[in-house]
Amino acid sequence: MSKIVKLGFLGCGNIGGGVWHLLDEMHDELLKRDDIDLRVEKALVLSIPLARTDVPTAILTEDAADVLENPEIDIVCEFMGGEHPAADFMQRALEHGKTVVTANKMALALNWDKLDAAARASGAGLYYEASVGGVIPVIRSLTLSLEADKIDRVMGIVNGTTNYILTRMAREGSDYADVLADAQRLGLAEPNPAADVEGFDAAYKLSILASIAFHSRVTYDKVHREGITGITAADIAAGKEMGYVLKLLAIGKRDGDTVEVRVHPTFLPGDHPLAQVDGSLNAIFIHGAYCQDMMLQGRGAGDKPTASAICGDIVYAALNDRPTRPSFANTPEPDPALTFTDDWRSRYFVRLDTPDAPGVLAKAAGVFAAEGISIDAMMQKPACNGRAQVVFVTHETSEKAAEKAVAALNGDDMRVESVIRVEK
Ligand SMILES: NC(=O)c1ccc[n+]([C@@H]2O[C@H](COP(=O)([O-])OP(=O)(O)OC[C@H]3O[C@@H](n4cnc5c(N)ncnc54)[C@H](OP(=O)(O)O)[C@@H]3O)[C@@H](O)[C@H]2O)c1
Numbered sequence: 001m002s003k004i005v006k007l008g009f010l011g012c013g014n015i016g017g018g019v020w021h022l023l024d025e026m027h028d029e030l031l032k033r034d035d036i037d038l039r040v041e042k043a044l045v046l047s048i049p050l051a052r053t054d055v056p057t058a059i060l061t062e063d064a065a066d067v068l069e070n071p072e073i074d075i076v077c078e079f080m081g082g083e084h085p086a087a088d089f090m091q092r093a094l095e096h097g098k099t100v101v102t103a104n105k106m107a108l109a110l111n112w113d114k115l116d117a118a119a120r121a122s123g124a125g126l127y128y129e130a131s132v133g134g135v136i137p138v139i140r141s142l143t144l145s146l147e148a149d150k151i152d153r154v155m156g157i158v159n160g161t162t163n164y165i166l167t168r169m170a171r172e173g174s175d176y177a178d179v180l181a182d183a184q185r186l187g188l189a190e191p192n193p194a195a196d197v198e199g200f201d202a203a204y205k206l207s208i209l210a211s212i213a214f215h216s217r218v219t220y221d222k223v224h225r226e227g228i229t230g231i232t233a234a235d236i237a238a239g240k241e242m243g244y245v246l247k248l249l250a251i252g253k254r255d256g257d258t259v260e261v262r263v264h265p266t267f268l269p270g271d272h273p274l275a276q277v278d279g280s281l282n283a284i285f286i287h288g289a290y291c292q293d294m295m296l297q298g299r300g301a302g303d304k305p306t307a308s309a310i311c312g313d314i315v316y317a318a319l320n321d322r323p324t325r326p327s328f329a330n331t332p333e334p335d336p337a338l339t340f341t342d343d344w345r346s347r348y349f350v351r352l353d354t355p356d357a358p359g360v361l362a363k364a365a366g367v368f369a370a371e372g373i374s375i376d377a378m379m380q381k382p383a384c385n386g387r388a389q390v391v392f393v394t395h396e397t398s399e400k401a402a403e404k405a406v407a408a409l410n411g412d413d414m415r416v417e418s419v420i421r422v423e424k
Pocket of ligand 1 (some may be wrong): 082131300
């Protein structure tokens with residue numbers, strides 16, 4: 001006899017609707033293939049009359065208890081977004097012994113310890129494949145396939161909106177504000193784009209990704225975050241001339257007990273696999289002692305790709321009574337044995353506005369040398385109105401040394417226009 005598994009949705013907008021349709025379309029196939037009969041019992045929305053969904057009105061509810069405390073429901077699927085009440089609702093569901101599937105990186109990254117503790121206490125499952133990289137199976141790859149490896153690096157393009165904006169700026173030579181306005185008009189960026197363009201979304205995702213990759217809780221507050229709002233067409237054009245492509249990267253590295261986690265605009269050599277990932281696509285590049293270099297790529301958002309990942313979690317939960325768990329102590333604070341450094345090593349692209357006068361290059365080179373920084377490449381643009389644009393790309397150095405050099409370069413006659421880290 002087939003196993004009947006009843007689902008309750010918290011939220012039924014874009015993603016909830018996508019999940020509903022996929023489950024509806026695949027119901028008979030999953031029954032035949034896996035012998036599971038998946039049924040959606042209730043779906044919580046803010047307002048039934050205003051609900052933006054075509055799921056049957058009969059299953060909609062405005063009362064969270066109809067999902068959270070419904071003895072019929074086995075799996076609670078959270079698609080509300082935001083931290084609260086989503087996190088409280090998930091915690092309540094887990095405390096009632098219900099497995100939770102979520103796509104909510106913010107609620108998870110900020111409340112993972114509480115949710116994990118509630119899941120462990122009741123024996124329920126907590127699954128979140130869609131919270132990072134949409135359909136890309138990166139959580140399952142890290143928690144299952146690569147569990148025995150020693151991952152020392154994850155670098156991801158995990159925000160489609162910013163990748164779309166940077167791709168168009170590079171292709172068209174356009175300014176940030178113009179491309180953002182167009183992306184908002186096309187519905188590819190939110191009316192309030194801060195979560196994406198300021199790097200918050202990518203930082204939540206990096207907190208989750210790095211925790212799993214490095215087997216230790218990497219809390220959100222440890223993630224250094226910079227967005228793309230200060231990036232200019234001139235930066236992208238100068239980088240392009242030197243063979244670089246600009247991406248907003250979420251970077252996590254572990255070296256022994258030292259961890260660095262940072263989200264910021266980053267130049268990559270044009271032949272790096274991540275440099276080829278354009279538009280709203282997402283990709284995660286992973287390096288491990290045994291797996292070595294690998295990359296996963298796919299759609300990081302959208303109702304259908306996200307629904308695919310979520311339904312994968314639902315089917316996994318329905319078929320596996322013993323949940324998989326992250327292999328680390330999910331404490332409110334990171335493991336005290338770890339050190340989180342803000343003095344990581346990188347290369348630096350430094351674009352200067354200088355007088356077009358003799359001795360300027362030597363002066364700038366002297367500032368770098370004083371901090372022990374050697375120069376890998378230099379480019380000078382034709383002078384205009386007595387001013388020149390000069391770009392230096394350094395060899396690898398420390399963040400603090402680069403900061404000191406930049407402070408010393410900024411003077412009466414010379415101005416640092418931009419500093420962008422360069423990875424390989
Ligand atoms: N959109 C994507 O491509 C994507 C990709 C990956 C992950 N995610 C994540 O998926 C989640 C949902 O995104 P979405 O795009 O589907 O959002 P959405 O379209 O705004 O849908 C949110 C749903 O939650 C309901 N809701 C919100 N707050 C509520 C509250 N306090 N009480 C009851 N119901 C509430 C809304 O009800 P009403 O319908 O009545 O307003 C709506 O049904 C978010 O965590 C997001 O980060 C989204």
